[in-house]
Amino acid sequence: MRRIGTSDRVRALGAMSGTSLDGVDAAVIETDGETVFGFGETAYRAYTDAERAVLRAALGRWEGPEVEAAAEVVETAHAEILSRFENIDLVGFHGQTLAHDPRGRGTHQAGSGAILAEALGLPVVWDFRSTDVRFGGEGAPLAPFYHFALAKFAGATGPVAFLNLGGVGNLTLVDPGFARPEAEGALLAFDTGPANAPVNDLMQARRGLALDEGGALAAQGEVADAVVEDFLRHPHFYRMAPKSLDRDAFADLSAAVAELSDADAAATLTACAAASVAAGMEQCPVPPERLLVTGGGRHNPVLMAMIAAGCDCPTEPVEAAGLDGDMLEAQAFGFLAVRVARGLPTSCPGTTGVRAAVGGGTLSRPGELAVALG
Numbered sequence: 123m124r125r126i127g128t129s130d131r132v133r134a135l136g137a138m139s140g141t142s143l144d145g146v147d148a149a150v151i152e153t154d155g156e157t158v159f160g161f162g163e164t165a166y167r168a169y170t171d172a173e174r175a176v177l178r179a180a181l182g183r184w185e186g187p188e189v190e191a192a193a194e195v196v197e198t199a200h201a202e203i204l205s206r207f208e209n210i211d212l213v214g215f216h217g218q219t220l221a222h223d224p225r226g227r228g229t230h231q232a233g234s235g236a237i238l239a240e241a242l243g244l245p246v247v248w249d250f251r252s253t254d255v256r257f258g259g260e261g262a263p264l265a266p267f268y269h270f271a272l273a274k275f276a277g278a279t280g281p282v283a284f285l286n287l288g289g290v291g292n293l294t295l296v297d298p299g300f301a302r303p304e305a306e307g308a309l310l311a312f313d314t315g316p317a318n319a320p321v322n323d324l325m326q327a328r329r330g331l332a333l334d335e336g337g338a339l340a341a342q343g344e345v346a347d348a349v350v351e352d353f354l355r356h357p358h359f360y361r362m363a364p365k366s367l368d369r370d371a372f373a374d375l376s377a378a379v380a381e382l383s384d385a386d387a388a389a390t391l392t393a394c395a396a397a398s399v400a401a402g403m404e405q406c407p408v409p410p411e412r413l414l415v416t417g418g419g420r421h422n423p424v425l426m427a428m429i430a431a432g433c434d435c436p437t438e439p440v441e442a443a444g445l446d447g448d449m450l451e452a453q454a455f456g457f458l459a460v461r462v463a464r465g466l467p468t469s470c471p472g473t474t475g476v477r478a479a480v481g482g483g484t485l486s487r488p489g490e491l492a493v494a495l496g
């Protein structure tokens with residue numbers, strides 16, 4: 123791979139398999155790891171029901187046959203979708219988080235970037251989170267350094283917040299007045315709480331459906347305020363940012379709505395997701411001028427209305443700033459891959475609580491695996 127410098131337009135291909143377990147997002151971004159120059163092709167590959175079952179069986183596990191089977195599903199799905207792209211300089215491969223316990227056993231994303239490098243014949247950056255955890259960080263969220271670049275790309279001059287509504291929610295407050303993302307005060311980021319995962323789990327358990335399309339079921343229900351109040355007593359909401367969450371950190375939420383009707387349970391879980399965003403906004407030291415929402419949850423108008431009602435600033439999907447909310451995380455890992463290849467940091471005390479700014483990620487080149495095995 124050629125040496126990358128400032129202003130080099132690298133065509134990086136990022137791939138993300140998120141906590142919702144729906145599928146793999148892939149997107150091309152043109153960047154030098156500091157400035158976003160433009161965007162390229164995108165693609166999505168859904169997991170089949172059988173593949174999703176394999177991934178689900180491995181959630182919360184660190185080793186064993188379930189984890190190995192999950193890794194194989196992740197590698198195969200990624201090789202399939204990523205091989206469709208052409209003229210790629212570098213791949214950023216997040217993998218599938220199976221377990222996340224940064225202060226305990228660490229963090230684990232299934233899928234080997236070394237195998238993918240071999241399959242694609244391209245250099246692949248992967249295992250983005252381990253180094254941050256090793257140096258005392260939460261290992262998440264990592265998109266904030268990309269949010270910093272995006273705030274500049276979108277022409278923001280004052281503080282702006284990005285909210286990702288995936289399985290878990292995460293919030294980034296960006297001050298674009300700083301030259302570099304790792305400067306003290308440029309970024310504050312943390313996981314807000316569960317976002318879509320509890321509603322998805324409810325829909326799966328009660329209706330055999332993957333999601334509450336358009337929030338239609340939640341719209342018919344009434345919020346059980348006592349459940350939301352109790353939810354907000356979780357220790358996560360008393361911790362200062364930065365802080366991160368495992369997908370199933372709030373697993374007992376399903377028990378809290380067990381006695382409610384399907385519609386009331388959906389409304390209540392949606393309200394919990396919105397309440398955790400409001401709690402997160404209160405931890406922002408300065409009020410953002412706008413809240414830009416990315417991730418699948420922005421397609422849910424009931425959730426979006428609840429979030430807007432709890433916020434003091436305009437709440438809009440990232441499309442309002444000319445961005446693609448379905449591909450933003452995939453782009454983020456393409457962007458971060460370029461930073462890793464350049465030796466630039468990918469997290470800092472304000473984003474993950476890591477002791478000092480660090481660059482995470484392993485670069486695997488095609489041919490290396492053959493040498494290692496040979």
Ligand SMILES: Nc1ncnc2c1ncn2[C@@H]1O[C@H](COP(=O)(O)OP(=O)(O)OP(=O)(O)O)[C@@H](O)[C@H]1O
Nearest residue numbers: 140141142288289290318335336417418419421422
């Ligand atoms: N039309 C819709 N109506 C309601 N909810 C939707 C809709 N579209 C997407 N969602 C929600 O968004 C989820 C997918 O979001 P996204 O792809 O951002 O998650 P992810 O990337 O897997 O998660 P994470 O960011 O936590 O890793 C779906 O599982 C669903 O809950």
Ligand SMILES: CC(=O)N[C@H]1[C@@H]2OC[C@@H](O2)[C@@H](O)[C@@H]1O[C@H](C)C(=O)O
Nearest residue numbers: 219222262263264265288290292451
């Ligand atoms: C450990 C892990 O995979 N965390 C994910 C998850 O999904 C949303 C939230 O929890 C966020 O912290 C992170 O993903 C995004 C892409 C991030 O690192 O910025």
